[in-house]
Amino acid sequence: xxxxxxxxxxxxRAYIYEVPPELADRVIPGARVVVPLRRxxxxxxxxxxxxxxxxxxxxxxxxxxxxxxxxxxSPALLDLGRWLSDYYGAPLGLSLRALLPGPLWSVARxxxxxxxxxxxxxxxxxxxxxxxxRERRFxxxxxxxxxxxxxxxxxxxxPVSHLVNQLRLSRNSLDALVExxxxxxxxxxxxxDPFAGLSSPPPPSLTVDQxxxxxxxxDAPVDMPxxxxxxxxxxxxxxxxxxxxxxxxxxxxxxxxxxxxxxTPQTVARVRGVFGDQVAVLHSGLSDGERADAWRALRRxxxxxxxxxxxxxxxxxxxxxxIVVDEEHEPSYKxxxxxxxxxxxxxxxxxxxxxxxxxxxxxxxxxxxxxxAAQRRIATFALPDRIGARPLPPVEVVDLRSAPRIxxxxxxxxxxxxxxxxxxxxxxxxxxxxxxxxNRRGFATFVQCPACGNVPGCSQCAIALTVHQTPPALRCHxxxxxxxxxxxxxxxxxxxxxxxxxxxxxxxxxxxMRYPRARIARMDLDTxxxxxxHHHILxxxxxxxxxxxxxxxxxxxxxxxxxxxxxxxxDADTGLHFPDFRAGExxxxxxAQVAGRAGRGPPGGRVFVQTxxxxxxxxxAAAAHSVAQFAAAELPLRTPPYPPYPPRTGLVRFVIATDxxxxxxxxxxxxxAWLRRAARERLDGMLTVLGPAPxxxxxLKGKWRWHVLAKSTEPRVLGRVVRAxxxxxxxxxxxxxxxxxxx
Ligand code: ADP
Ligand code: ZN
Numbered sequence: 069x070x071x072x073x074x075x076x077x078x079x080x081r082a083y084i085y086e087v088p089p090e091l092a093d094r095v096i097p098g099a100r101v102v103v104p105l106r107r108x109x110x111x112x113x114x115x116x117x118x119x120x121x122x123x124x125x126x127x128x129x130x131x132x133x134x135x136x137x138x139x140x141x142s143p144a145l146l147d148l149g150r151w152l153s154d155y156y157g158a159p160l161g162l163s164l165r166a167l168l169p170g171p172l173w174s175v176a177r178x179x180x181x182x183x184x185x186x187x188x189x190x191x192x193x194x195x196x197x198x199x200x201x202r203e204r205r206f207x208x209x210x211x212x213x214x215x216x217x218x219x220x221x222x223x224x225x226x227p228v229s230h231l232v233n234q235l236r237l238s239r240n241s242l243d244a245l246v247e248x249x250x251x252x253x254x255x256x257x258x259x260x261d262p263f264a265g266l267s268s269p270p271p272p273s274l275t276v277d278q279x280x281x282x283x284x285x286x287d288a289p290v291d292m293p294x295x296x297x298x299x300x301x302x303x304x305x306x307x308x309x310x311x312x313x314x315x316x317x318x319x320x321x322x323x324x325x326x327x328x329x330x331x332t333p334q335t336v337a338r339v340r341g342v343f344g345d346q347v348a349v350l351h352s353g354l355s356d357g358e359r360a361d362a363w364r365a366l367r368r369x370x371x372x373x374x375x376x377x378x379x380x381x382x383x384x385x386x387x388x389x390x391i392v393v394d395e396e397h398e399p400s401y402k403x404x405x406x407x408x409x410x411x412x413x414x415x416x417x418x419x420x421x422x423x424x425x426x427x428x429x430x431x432x433x434x435x436x437x438x439x440x441a442a443q444r445r446i447a448t449f450a451l452p453d454r455i456g457a458r459p460l461p462p463v464e465v466v467d468l469r470s471a472p473r474i475x476x477x478x479x480x481x482x483x484x485x486x487x488x489x490x491x492x493x494x495x496x497x498x499x500x501x502x503x504x505x506x507n508r509r510g511f512a513t514f515v516q517c518p519a520c521g522n523v524p525g526c527s528q529c530a531i532a533l534t535v536h537q538t539p540p541a542l543r544c545h546x547x548x549x550x551x552x553x554x555x556x557x558x559x560x561x562x563x564x565x566x567x568x569x570x571x572x573x574x575x576x577x578x579x580x581m582r583y584p585r586a587r588i589a590r591m592d593l594d595t596x597x598x599x600x601x602h603h604h605i606l607x608x609x610x611x612x613x614x615x616x617x618x619x620x621x622x623x624x625x626x627x628x629x630x631x632x633x634x635x636x637x638x639d640a641d642t643g644l645h646f647p648d649f650r651a652g653e654x655x656x657x658x659x660a661q662v663a664g665r666a667g668r669g670p671p672g673g674r675v676f677v678q679t680x681x682x683x684x685x686x687x688x689a690a691a692a693h694s695v696a697q698f699a700a701a702e703l704p705l706r707t708p709p710y711p712p713y714p715p716r717t718g719l720v721r722f723v724i725a726t727d728x729x730x731x732x733x734x735x736x737x738x739x740x741a742w743l744r745r746a747a748r749e750r751l752d753g754m755l756t757v758l759g760p761a762p763x764x765x766x767x768l769k770g771k772w773r774w775h776v777l778a779k780s781t782e783p784r785v786l787g788r789v790v791r792a793x794x795x796x797x798x799x800x801x802x803x804x805x806x807x808x809x810x811x
Contacts, residue, residue: 069086069095069119070084070085070086070118070119070128071085071101071116072084072114072115072116073085073101073113073115074113074160074161074164075112076110076111076164076173077159078159079159080153080159080161080794080795081160082160083103084118084128085101085103085128085130085131086128086129086130087117087130087131088131091131094136094137095114095117095131096114096117097116097117097139097143098140098142098146099114099134099136099139099141100112100113100136100140100168101114101131101133101134102175103129104129109132109175111174113140113141114139115146115160140168140172140384141164141168144388144421144422145167145382145418146164147421148417148418149163149164149166149167150163152409152414153794154787155413155417156407156408156409156805157789157791157793157794158406158407158408159406162406162407163407166382166403166407167382168382169356169359169363171356171359172360186227186255186256187253187255188226188254189219189225189226189227189231189242189251190224190251190252190254191216191219191224191225191245191250192249192250192252193613198584198587199581199585200585205250209244212248215237215241215242215245216245218231218235218539219251221590221594222595222601223589223595223596223598223601223604224605224608228242230598263333263353266337267337267340268337268338268341269341270309270338270341274310275455277450277451277452277453278306280449281296281298281307281451282311282314284447285311285449286314291420292447293425293426293446294426294427294447294448294449295396295428295429295433295446295448295449296308296427296429296430296451297429297430297431297449297450297451298431298451298452299431299453299460299693300431300660300664300693301458301664301667302431302452302455303451303455304429304431305335305338307429307451308324308394308429309339309343311392311425312342312373312389312390312392313342315425316346316372316373321366321372321373321386321388321389322389323383323388323390323391323392324373324375324376324391325380325392325394325415326375326377326394326395327377327394327401327626328377328378328400329602329626330394331349331351331375331376332603332606332627333603333606333607334610334628335626336349339373339375347371347372347373347375348362348366348375349376350375350376350377350379350380350383351376351377352377362374363383363384366383366384366385369386369387373385377400378401378411381411381414381415388418388422388424389425390419390424390427391424392427392428392429393411393412393415393427393429394429394430395429395430395626396429396434396437397430397432397434397657399808402808406803408802408805408807410806410808428446431660431661431664431693431695432660433695435653435699435714438699438715439703439715454668458667458668458672460664460667461635461663461675462674463663463675463677463690463692463693464675464676465679465687465688466485466487466677466679466682468483468678468679469680471485472485473485473486474486474489479578480578481512481567481568481569481574483639483678485676487676488678489582491634491636491674492583492616492634493583494634495633496583496586496616500633500671501609501612501615501616501631501633501634502586502615502636503627503632503634503635503662504575504618504636504638505618505619505621505636505658506570506572506619506642507620507639507642508569508571508572508620508639509571509572509593509594509620510534510594511535511536511537511573511574511577512535512570513534513570513571514534514567514569515533515553515554515566515568516565516566517559517560517562517566518562518566520557520559522560524558526547528547528767528768528769528770529544529546530766530768531544531546533551534571536571536594537573537574537577538594540552541553542554546765547768553565570638572590572594572618572619573590575618576588579618583615586616587613587614587616588617588618589617589618591606591617591619592619592620592622593620593622596622602622609629617632623662623665624662628668629669631669631671632665632667632668632669633671634675635662635673635675635676636675636676636678637659637675637676637677637678638678639679640678640679640687640690641655641681643658644681644684644687646764646811647764647810647811648810649706650808650809652684652685653686653698653702655687655690656686656689656690656698662675677690677691685702686702703716711758712779717779717781718781718782718783718805719777719779719806719807720777720779720790720803720805720806720807721775721776721777721778721807721810722736722739722775722776722777722778722801722802722803722804723763723774723802723804724736724773724774724800725802727771727772732774733760735800736759736776737760739760739776739801740760740776743778743789746792754781754782755779755780755785756778757776758779759774759777760774760775760776761776762774763775763810763811764810764811777810
């Protein structure tokens with residue numbers, strides 16, 4: 069007997085191995101096996117067991133081991149892997165690799181890692197919360213202040229090694245802060261897992277709308293996907309949990325997908341509050357060993373419910389009864405490397421393969437999902453009102469071109485309307501909390517020489533370097549390249565360099581000066597690099613230790629703080645003019661979602677959206693909290709006579725990237741020519757090819773990038789195209805079906 073074994077590498081073809089008789093009962097499709105490859109042993113997945121006749125006279129190598137009593141991949145998961153490969157045009161090897169956690173691909177069983185003791189630098193929070201006190205305490209020690217503010221921006225604590233080695237803070241200033249009593253050093257085994265042992269009981273009763281949604285979902289045919297379309301704060305989570313409780317009580321298992329950023333202790337506590345130890349939480353903080361343990365517990369049926377981000381869609385839940393995709397519109401559900409799957413669509417396929425329910429939820433569903441709902445291929449259940457009959461907060465659109473503003477003498481480059489300013493001051497006086505969204509991190513967007521206009525850019529990516537202040541550097545937001553902030557212009561030698569554009573660091577400084585008594589926290593990619601930083605920040609907000617939370621899109625998602633009464637969108641236009649057909653949709657979702665953070669408690673709330681495009685349909689619909697209004701304006705723009713875009717057509721993007729610009733352009737021409745020929749000769753003209761053209765981000769991480777778009781209203785046609793391309797397997801070309809970004 070021989071077995072076809074697929075290895076976790078970028079090829080689709082299986083390798084044939086001989087099955088030793090003693091392993092015969094374990095070597096079945098879906099099983100992990102250890103096989104020799106050149107001089108190493110590697111883990112592969114059996115996809116087929118075939119008769120000996122197929123090995124025409126070649127001496128085959130034998131399988132070395134089959135470590136699991138039960139196959140790692142069930143027949144349904146193996147089918148899902150094949151679907152990923154066929155639908156997304158990804159090599160089968162990579163598609164199967166995505167189905168199992170990393171440690172299961174290593175030949176040795178991973179040992180639980182010994183938690184290394186770590187020196188943690190922790191701010192004590194002793195009375196320098198406001199800017200006034202800060203000016204006093206740090207009058208003669210700007211370095212110490214910079215160190216203090218860096219740690220503060222990191223959530224109030226960080227490993228000493230990180231501060232000294234990566235952020236290059238001096239040990240002297242750290243020691244001085246400890247001597248001043250402003251910080252202390254803690255020895256900790258490792259950062260505390262904020263998910264450990266959490267549980268909060270569900271609300272004692274469901275609202276009438278929630279009951280109707282639970283009943284409606286359970287009564288819908290199992291093979292009918294459902295959309296729970298509930299406004300922000302309408303209590304969607306409890307509806308999911310009730311439905312899942314019902315399924316688990318009848319002996320089934322379930323998966324709850326949430327965007328990584330929304331996987332907060334609050335969310336986990338709610339799920340554990342209903343399911344207790346039946347839950348496995350698959351979060352990014354797990355060690356390899358913990359991840360493998362969680363996987364095994366699910367595989368053996370010891371845990372029935374898996375909660376986690378994107379990849380949890382592959383969790384080996386037994387007797388799967390339902391998959392919930394919360395915030396189904398979230399772009400983070402799309403995987404950025406092959407297989408470039410969308411977790412919502414993978415969930416739909418898996419649900420179909422296993423006869424499980426698919427439940428999508430959002431306050432701002434994607435146009436793809438709305439379109440399916442309009443065609444009655446998805447059943448919609450609505451939660452039109454907030455819990456406790458609280459109104460959705462009124463949204464004031466502030467036209468920055470004409471609205472009264474605080475004079476520039478006080479605000480510098482920041483456009484600050486009197487309306488927002490007054491609302492913030494009022495909220496602070498009443499002891500309420502404020503959320504400010506600015507979807508651009510760093511201090512300024514770029515540096516520019518006022519004499520010659522030169523803007524320093526990244527040498528690896530065609531993009532301006534962003535100015536950072538904590539710690540000071542110019543940084544590339546795409547590849548991480550870093551260089552000192554220039555004092556003189558590299559081109560003309562002029563000495564004063566101007567900072568242009570506004571980032572969260574500058575906003576933080578401005579807000580600190582404008583509202584000197586307010587305690588401020590900033591949340592963006594730069595303050596959340598250490599493992600649990602983002603939970604520490606949100607903890608402080610929840611405890612009421614923060615008056616103003618400001619940050620990028622991270623703060624727009626899922627937060628449920630009843631004392632937040634004012635939400636300000638500092639500049640709604642940051643993403644509106646991106647060269648991407650989803651620019652409007654993303655702006656709508658972001659503004660509508662952050663608006664939904666206001667007024668979740670008894671004091672109510674208000675939202676201020678500062679913009680220079682107040683008439684844009686994305687802004688107007690967000691102000692009305694109306695996805696229907698947005699879709700009504702946006703869909704026609706994606707429909708002929710305009711160039712069609714999803715959901716009006718299917719889309720595949722081919723990205724060509726090499727070290728050499730001419731070679732990239734040449735290869736892109738070839739890809740386009742190949743597609744056009746296929747369209748003409750084999751696809752009856754049912755494929756439209758656009759390009760080749762340079763990508764909006766033409767240079768990225770040292771590579772030159774061009775792209776070609778292929779459109780068709782027939783999914784079958786796009787399937788044929790990506791599979792034909794898969795067979796050609798060109799390293800420099802990546803295929804992205806249903807791309808979430810065209811940059
Ligand atoms: P959404 O995800 O729709 O924005 P959540 O599920 O986060 O809303 O619920 C919003 C808030 O309402 C949460 O604090 C939740 O605990 C509370 N809540 C939900 N359902 C009920 C209920 N039936 N009774 C009381 N409070 C509820
Ligand atoms: Zn770069």
